[in-house]
Amino acid sequence: MTELLRVEGVTKAYPGVVANADVSFAIREGEVHALLGENGAGKSTLVKMIYGLVRPDHGRMWLRGQDYAPQEPREARAAGVGMVFQHFSLFEALSVAENVALGMESPPRLGDLAARIRQVSEEYGLPLDPSRMVGDLSAGERQRVEIIRCLLQDPRLLIMDEPTSVLTPQEVEILFQTLRQLAAEGTAILYISHKLEEIRALCDTATILRRGRVVATCIPRDRSAREMAELMVGAVLTPPERHGRPAGEVALEVAGLSVASPIPFGTALKDVGFSVTRSEVLGIAGVAGNGQDELLLALSGELKAPRDAVRIAGRGVGDQGPNARRALGLVAAPEERLGHAAAPDMSLVENALLSGMVRKRLVRRGFIDWGATRAFAQAIVAAFDVRTPGTFVAARALSGGNLQKFVVGRELSQEPSVIVINQPTWGVDASAAAAIRQAILDCAAAGAAVVVISQDLDELLEIADRFSALNEGRMSPPRPTQGLTIEEIGLMMGGAHGMEVAHHAHA
């Protein structure tokens, strides 16, 4: 196979960070090439340079032997490079066809385009209705829009940025078939991920990045996941330890919880019910957008429900706000760190006050005890190893992992009886993720009931005693984690969401 893209000595620095340092690698035609690395290893910056969104400081690229230096995505697309984004570049209030048209250089009339979308989507087993509003589609369907948008332009190179984070295991399998079919037709695929098993299943070659540098190139099938993980992280990781076993009385009880979503194009919760006992960890899986955010809001008190739909230690609190629930021992950590769990422009001290005021008694007769608040913030920083110049800095100045440690630490240091946490380690590097998981397990061992909502199946299997999944706002009955197979989990998450296997006849 001939070489398609060659990247040589590419460097890109931002003030304070070197995102990529002297990166070199090559992709052949029809090859599935993995770009592997932790969060912050420089994968995204690298592909943005290939797609023309960012220009390198140094280094060169060649596409099919020609000098390749795209000034903007338009040029990249014209040269045959397509990209499917991790956070979708879609417009919710526009139709599928309009979304596709926006990603094309010279789209045909909308009517003709709709026909082509139907044709290509059938060909690759990705059924899609061109007239539907994107805001009404599931995460998996949205990804199909992105993929089809790329395919309509006959790309030579397709870049996929963490595509499986929004899919059920069954959907992942179908996506892989589509990608293998594309590769067989000669399209090269640059596949970005940090999930090792996926890469071993799909990719021909892998380039591993750590802190902006290429640390290894290997053939994934010949390496064990553990070997690659250690190359990626640069250290040997120890899985978290479990102490206690669930035994206590019921701490949190949810029954018949049905609420409309306050988020535009959100998912309503439909008759959700479960209970968690002290010292127990309940894991709730699900593809993004199936009601996870709404469930957190309904449990934290930001979204109100009938009184008895949510009960803490037997007391109905469904109609109570967050502070009333905190007073009863429930703490929550939302997924979105900046803007929801923390105010970006406020200092860590002020952010400590944000959710700590009730349980840590930081406010007396309406007046704030800044001394005690400062001490609380310093205690969090010390206990959870938050790397920061001090507690006076704004939350947005912290790195993702450090801020997550602060936010989770703030909740866990309030001696809670119930902990609700959404995506505890999203976008966090491996060592910080391990620390956060350990802290959650320690709280459970100390007697707290824990609800972990996560899209990371490995994480849930590691820490949850019982397992459940959200699918279109409905929750499956929780089952003990031990003994669950990946197929069973996939079905709980909604199976293949109506996808079908590609049935394209090879030419």
Place this chain on the structure above:
Amino acid sequence: MLMLEKRPSPSRFWNWATPVLAVVLTMLAGGLMFALLGKSPTEAIRTIFWDPLFGEFAWYFRGQLLVKAGPLILIAVGLSLGFRAGIWNIGAEGQYIMGAIFGAAAGLALYPADSRLIFPLMVVAGAFGGWLWAMIPAILRTRFRTNEILVSLLLVYVAQSILASMALGALRNPDGGGFPGSRNLSQWASSANPELIAGTGMHWGVVAAMAAVIAAHVLLQRHILGFHIRLAGQAPRAARFAGVSPGRLVLLCMGISGGLAGLAGMFEVTGPAGQIQIDFASGYGFTAIIVAFLGRLNPVGILLAGLLMALTYVGGDNAATNLGLPAASIQAFQGMLLFFLLALDLLSNYRIRLTRKEAA
């Protein structure tokens, strides 16, 4: 090539330096504007900014300074709380008018009784009038999610019509020979809001403004409510997470700003203005928006900004009589000040870097 880079934390230095720089730039641009109007820029600037404080007739102007600054500060302090919370009450002018009408009406209903209780009663009525007028957009926003910017602003025009109808109808002075306008409240001992210290311009409205500055300062620095107001403005979702009810906050902020604007109107009608008149509304409610921003939505800053803005009013009058500068030029001047301030705000949150054109 100039590049903007977001600062990790907002710069404290620039937060305070930008208003000063904005004033300097406005003086330069204003001088240019005056030059275009055929006036000597240096003389115009001196007439507006220097003479009222240190010129021959400073003894008169200095008194006027507090008279103008009082209502501006009182209204701006209230507005700043809402602005910080992302609640845009821009109809303070209407609330100011309604405060004056309610205050005056409460007093005139008891005319010509002689009691020390009448003035306090009028103060309460004035605050109530402004509060009531602000509650309309507040309740519409919380109940029907109607945009409070548009409603509060449209209500200014309604308030102006009510003012005219009051001056010509219900509140017209029965002994006024048919001329529009109410009885003179400043000449009736029970309702008068007199100058408290001769020559200073200090009246009860100025006292109220100082009290509002101090109260707002304590609220924002030490009270949980002030923290919630700041939080709601910076990160609305985080505010909900902290247990803040957005609807309650709207009612509260609109209510405070309406009440303070009503108070300002009431003190004005019983003091410097003296009576309900068709042309009673003088634009304080709008200028107070500039004062609030110029003072960085900070009570102490608003105090300084209010004094500065009062100076441009007083100096503008001075320039109008001495140089024949049109009165409207002061308004344009104030608008320009706000532009410069908003433009320079960039420096608090971003760092400007000079980079060479990126290599391909």
Place this chain on the structure above:
Amino acid sequence: MDLLGGINPAVLVASLMMASVPIIFAAIGELVVEKSGVLNLGVEGMMIIGAICGFAVAVETGSPVLGFVGGALGGATLSLIFALLTQFLMANQVATGLALTLFGLGLSSLIGQGYVGVKPPPVDRLDLGPLSDLPVLGTILFHHDLMVYLSIAAVVAVWAVMHHTRAGLVLRAVGENHDAAHALGYHVIRIRVLAILFGGAMAGLGGAYLSLIRVPQWTDGITSGAGWIALAIVVFAGWRPGRVLLGAYLFGGITVLQLNLQAAGARIPVQYLSMSPYLITILVLVIMSADRRRIASAPASLGRTFHASR
């Protein structure tokens, strides 16, 4: 025909079409601005600058056509300040819009000093021959100046561009999700600046219509809230061009009706009549915003600052 105290309905409809012209121009311009994701609250300021610039140019040159061009240029120039502040210096859009209004009101009265009491050159009604002589229909439809027809044409043109061209699609996309539009390689800032300039020019045109035809003379504060009503009508219209026309005619109708009632000596005091357009605008706003679906149709990036980082 005497139900309304001697007011002829045909004349009423004809004059409501005239009364609505300034608001149609301003509102359709603002609709384009908001569709691109920018909230410019300075419509009132741009309108009044357009009013005085148009008036001054028409008086100085004696040409109403040049006057309208001047009005549009005046409004666009003022909006350029807004574009500079919000798109390049990332200033808060609400505050900047307010500043624009305050500055516009002051500057217009400064420029207008020398024009108080001056009569502008007259603008002829279009002579549509026999059509204008038709009974009722002629009065309603064919007895207007060119700008009345242009305002309707502007609404149709904006609708056609918005929904049937690629430029319109890109504009809506930018207003819907500026990060995604940027990721696809569209120039968010450039598109928004153009939209803001268009909005300014349209507001300026509307203002010039006020001072040159509707009033026609220069007085301080001539717009008396028309810009704010235009903003309200964009919300009322649910960001759809056709409904802008409907909303503007509704408002124009109320204005004309209350003016006629005033003239006919109705028993309601004048002040209560003159506040009625504002009260009804508020009422309509409330009804529209109580409808959740309509608010959901607002452009998703409306009022948010865009800064391309990394």
